[in-house]
Amino acid sequence: MLLHFGSKPVLVASSADAASQIMKTHDLVFSNRPKSSVINRLFYGSRDVAFTPYGEYWRQAKSICVLHLLSNKRVQSYQHVREEETSLMIEKISQMCSSSPVNLTEIFVTLTNDIICRVALGRKYSEEEKGRKIMENLRIFVELMGVFDVGDYIPWLSWVNRFNGLDLKVEKFVKLIDEFLEGVIEEHINKRKGEAESDHSVEARCLDFVDILIEVNKESTIGFALGPDDMKAIILDVFAGGTDTTQTVMEWAMSELLKKPITLQKLQAEVREVTQGKPEITQDDLEKMRYLKAVIKETLRCHVPAPLLVPRESTRDIKIMGCDIPAGTLVLVNASAIARDPILWENPEEFQPERFLNSKIDFRGLNFELIPFGSGRRHPVSQFTENILYMRLPLHIFVNGFIDVYMFHPIFFSLFPLILLWFLFKLVSNSRKNQPPSPPGLPIIGNLHQLSSLPHYPLHSLAQKYGPIMFLKFGSVPTVVVSSADGASLIMKTHDLIFSDRPFSSTANKLLYNMKDISVAPYGEYWRQLKSICVLQLLSNKKVQAFRNIREEETSIMMQKIKDASLDSTPVNLSEMFVSLTNDIVCRSAFGRKYGGGETGKKFKLLLGEFLELLNGGSLVKSVPCLSWINRVNGYDARVDRVAREVDEFLEGVVQERLDGAVEKYSCGSGGETIDGESREDFLDILLKIYKDNATGVTMDRDSVKAIILDVFSAGTDTTATVAEWAMAEILRHPIVLKKLQTEIRGVVGGKEQISEDDLAEMHYLKAVIKETLRLHPPIPLLVPREAREDVKIMGYDIAAGTMVIINAWGIGRDPAYWDEPVNFMPERFMDSSIDFKGHDFQLIPFGAGRRGCPGIAFAVASNELVLANLVGKFDWQFPDGAQGKELDMTECPGVAVRRKIPLLVIPSPLS
Ligand code: HEM
Numbered sequence: 001m002l003l004h005f006g007s008k009p010v011l012v013a014s015s016a017d018a019a020s021q022i023m024k025t026h027d028l029v030f031s032n033r034p035k036s037s038v039i040n041r042l043f044y045g046s047r048d049v050a051f052t053p054y055g056e057y058w059r060q061a062k063s064i065c066v067l068h069l070l071s072n073k074r075v076q077s078y079q080h081v082r083e084e085e086t087s088l089m090i091e092k093i094s095q096m097c098s099s100s101p102v103n104l105t106e107i108f109v110t111l112t113n114d115i116i117c118r119v120a121l122g123r124k125y126s127e128e129e130k131g132r133k134i135m136e137n138l139r140i141f142v143e144l145m146g147v148f149d150v151g152d153y154i155p156w157l158s159w160v161n162r163f164n165g166l167d168l169k170v171e172k173f174v175k176l177i178d179e180f181l182e183g184v185i186e187e188h189i190n191k192r193k194g195e196a197e198s199d200h201s202v203e204a205r206c207l208d209f210v211d212i213l214i215e216v217n218k219e220s221t222i223g224f225a226l227g228p229d230d231m232k233a234i235i236l237d238v239f240a241g242g243t244d245t246t247q248t249v250m251e252w253a254m255s256e257l258l259k260k261p262i263t264l265q266k267l268q269a270e271v272r273e274v275t276q277g278k279p280e281i282t283q284d285d286l287e288k289m290r291y292l293k294a295v296i297k298e299t300l301r302c303h304v305p306a307p308l309l310v311p312r313e314s315t316r317d318i319k320i321m322g323c324d325i326p327a328g329t330l331v332l333v334n335a336s337a338i339a340r341d342p343i344l345w346e347n348p349e350e351f352q353p354e355r356f357l358n359s360k361i362d363f364r365g366l367n368f369e370l371i372p373f374g375s376g377r378r379h380p381v382s383q384f385t386e387n388i389l390y391m392r393l394p395l396h397i398f399v400n401g402f403i404d405v406y407m408f409h410p411i412f413f414s415l416f417p418l419i420l421l422w423f424l425f426k427l428v429s430n431s432r433k434n435q436p437p438s439p440p441g442l443p444i445i446g447n448l449h450q451l452s453s454l455p456h457y458p459l460h461s462l463a464q465k466y467g468p469i470m471f472l473k474f475g476s477v478p479t480v481v482v483s484s485a486d487g488a489s490l491i492m493k494t495h496d497l498i499f500s501d502r503p504f505s506s507t508a509n510k511l512l513y514n515m516k517d518i519s520v521a522p523y524g525e526y527w528r529q530l531k532s533i534c535v536l537q538l539l540s541n542k543k544v545q546a547f548r549n550i551r552e553e554e555t556s557i558m559m560q561k562i563k564d565a566s567l568d569s570t571p572v573n574l575s576e577m578f579v580s581l582t583n584d585i586v587c588r589s590a591f592g593r594k595y596g597g598g599e600t601g602k603k604f605k606l607l608l609g610e611f612l613e614l615l616n617g618g619s620l621v622k623s624v625p626c627l628s629w630i631n632r633v634n635g636y637d638a639r640v641d642r643v644a645r646e647v648d649e650f651l652e653g654v655v656q657e658r659l660d661g662a663v664e665k666y667s668c669g670s671g672g673e674t675i676d677g678e679s680r681e682d683f684l685d686i687l688l689k690i691y692k693d694n695a696t697g698v699t700m701d702r703d704s705v706k707a708i709i710l711d712v713f714s715a716g717t718d719t720t721a722t723v724a725e726w727a728m729a730e731i732l733r734h735p736i737v738l739k740k741l742q743t744e745i746r747g748v749v750g751g752k753e754q755i756s757e758d759d760l761a762e763m764h765y766l767k768a769v770i771k772e773t774l775r776l777h778p779p780i781p782l783l784v785p786r787e788a789r790e791d792v793k794i795m796g797y798d799i800a801a802g803t804m805v806i807i808n809a810w811g812i813g814r815d816p817a818y819w820d821e822p823v824n825f826m827p828e829r830f831m832d833s834s835i836d837f838k839g840h841d842f843q844l845i846p847f848g849a850g851r852r853g854c855p856g857i858a859f860a861v862a863s864n865e866l867v868l869a870n871l872v873g874k875f876d877w878q879f880p881d882g883a884q885g886k887e888l889d890m891t892e893c894p895g896v897a898v899r900r901k902i903p904l905l906v907i908p909s910p911l912s
Pocket of ligand 1: 492518519520531534539586711712715716717719720723778779780783784785846847848849850851852853854855856857859860
């Protein structure tokens with residue numbers, strides 16, 4: 001995927017193949033790092049190893065690190081440090097054990113930091129004020145490393161950082177870290193001086209990494225001298241990176257183990273078998289622990305610590321997977337998405353270490369389905385990764401058994417009940433807040449990475465694991481996802497009033513006239529008045545009846561087109577036809593004329609498509625306020641503004657045309673007869689009258705009129721067409737259903753030329769087919785989100801005011817608790833059942849329910865019944881090229897209404 005951040009092209013690779021092309025096939029081309037002013041300042045002009053540009057300096061600095069810190073030999077030599085610190089930590093835990101719970105997170109941070117400091121800086125700093133201060137600030141440091149600096153992409157906007165505090169924060173941190181590193185180097189130099197003056201030779205003690213840098217530099221063995229800043233940058237690289245991420249991986253590994261008792265038991269059994277009760281675990285022991293290694297791999301797969309790795313940059317123009325990538329493109333490899341790609345991994349959301357037991361897949365950069373540490377040149381030799389500087393040490397610690405020693409030390413087992421108690425304590429304290437179960441999220445983006453373009457699927461999978469009510473965070477937006485009929489009933493019936501608001505969305509705000517339409521308007525008098533106008537004047541049963549002629553006329557126009565195509569067996573695109581048909585019916589009913597034809601109509605259709613795409617999401621960034629600037633930079637905001645402006649121009653034309661009296665209306669019947677003998681006023685006339693007379697007592701301005709028109713266009717067309725599209729696809733895939741339906745329709749209409757709405761009442765199987773279609777393919781699978789207006793308890797859990805609530809109607813429609821053979825298309829299930837979709841039976845809620853439920857049910861169903869009865873009753877159907885129904889691709893396409901990805905193309909032949 002190629003995006004743009006300002007003028008900067010950005011390539012995002014989300015498949016193992018693409019990652020392999022970037023980090024293996026064309027590794028040299030992508031071995032540069034993009035310039036980042038923040039990184040530049042943090043790392044002394046990017047003089048460290050991880051961020052320095054590809055070239056001689058990088059090669060030299062890297063070889064110092066590999067040789068003197070990260071080689072197998074060096075890693076072996078630190079074993080005593082790891083073991084000593086681990087023992088100390090376990091001792092500390094055992095002292096705490098009788099009374100207070102243990103904060104493992106804090107303990108992991110201190111432990112990792114102590115090991116890294118001892119190895120790299122020669123001693124621990126965690127017990128001194130300056131060391132503690134640095135540790136406290138490391139998290140900020142890591143955060144700063146990940147900051148997107150607007151100025152990097154739009155140089156003239158770099159002043160923004162002076163105002164948003166970024167410059168100040170970086171400056172403060174640079175000063176703090178520089179003082180610390182200066183102190184560390186000075187201490188080393190003084191110590192070496194002291195050693196030289198006394199008779200202790202430096203070689204007599206074990207050299208740490210800073211000693212080695214000083215030594216190497218002094219001897220100039222590398223052919224070039226490191227300046228003081230170069231040294232500090234390299235030390236910072238090694239030191240700062242290790243802590244935060246190491247403890248993150250340890251936290252995840254421990255959490256997964258404690259959550260999965262069977263996995264834990266298996267691991268304990270393995271450790272016991274290997275160690276045979278020995279008090280110490282040796283390196284040789286660890287080599288034999290296959291399951292342990294599988295657990296670590298699975299942790300790194302499920303919880304890639306830096307999901308997008310460290311950005312790279314292309315050094316020249318190149319073709320990747322057929323796409324031209326210009327020189328200077330920023331490259332992000334989505335290692336997290338690859339590690340959860342269902343094409344590569346079975347049950348990717350599940351923590352299953354067993355998958356690695358008989359697999360050669362490793363994380364050392366050779367298997368591109370698992371690259372938590374990246375791969376290629378910017379990935380160091382042997383078992384270490386350089387790709388992410390702060391993941392280099394953790395891996396080395398892992399490989400060499402630090403976490404293994406810690407987790408499977410015999411004392412650990414004696415402390416296990418205590419640790420379990422700590423987790424229980426956490427559970428209890430959480431349960432005081434009583435938040436619904438929650439899948440673990442990531443900093444800043446929360447659970448956004450667990451969504452896909454068709455979010456009803458991952459949310460359904462998560463519900464299988466976390467239950468019918470879950471708490472997630474979409475960026476900063478607290479969200480509750482409900483996936484059972486009982487839960488839906490609590491939201492849309494028992495507590496309907498509390499959940500009758502819609503969440504604010506800045507995109508919807510721009511596109512829908514400051515939320516002045518019905519579907520997203522905040523709950524209140526304005527919304528109530530608008531909805532009642534809409535129901536009374538357009539969507540009531542009486543009105544829907546009155547539009548019957550329009551439906552019959554438009555259906556017969558479509559039938560004629562199909563008949564023409566059937567004469568020479570030309571395939572017809574039913575998907576396209578359904579959209580035009582429903583649009584024409586909606587427009588004639590509401591506005592007295594069609595808007596589908598001509599250049600303007602075609603343009604508006606495209607515009608409406610773009611409008612719906614933007615409304616549907618377009619950008620996850622909007623849920624992460626601190627990233628909202630990305631939308632300004634990547635053109636998303638500009639696109640929303642343009643679409644809002646163009647839609648407004650079109651709607652302004654619709655309103656003005658009517659105010660000028662320039663429309664020649666079809667009215668409701670072909671001959672322009674009136675509705676029930678009343679006036680020829682249509683919905684638009686009534687809206688304009690209310691607007692001009694201000695008759696409702698609610699201020700309805702010109703924007704309100706346009707917003708309501710837009711609602712009718714957008715809510716009425718795609719949704720209704722989608723039902724017809726999925727229904728025909730399912731009918732044609734199931735020849736027995738087709739036969740049964742044809743028999744019913746012909747039994748009712750006999751040889752009549754055209755099927756009218758009078759005939760529909762008798763067609764019970766047809767109604768069952770539509771219900772079954774809406775069960776399996778609700779056009780809006782997650783309904784329209786709601787928002788809690790006050791604190792409330794649902795299913796025993798606390799939901800705070802302002803929480804967004806999503807109901808997975810798609811998942812509920814497939815819940816085996818309510819449906820036999822839930823994934824099979826079986827209209828018969830509705831033949832002797834009173835279950836309906838009108839919002840009373842919560843196992844079938846394609847139109848939602850309650851106050852904010854869809855007012856367009858009667859309107860939509862009337863069109864669908866008539867169209868399907870005609871198509872099935874009057875024609876036989878075949879797929880092009882002799883394809884069989886069961887081969888029909890049923891893939892869904894993301895959108896406000898989830899339509900078929902591949903349009904439905906079929907060849908009609910008239911029934912004899
Ligand atoms: C098969 C066709 C349709 C489906 C599946 C559908 C589905 C939905 C859903 C799920 C909601 C949200 C319900 C909730 O929050 O509980 C909704 C709301 C709405 N629908 Fe429909 N709809 C369809 C057709 C129509 C038509 C034909 C119109 C009008 C011409 C329409 C107008 C609206 C409006 C105005 C709302 C907002 C109601 C509110 O927020 O108070 N819909 N629809």
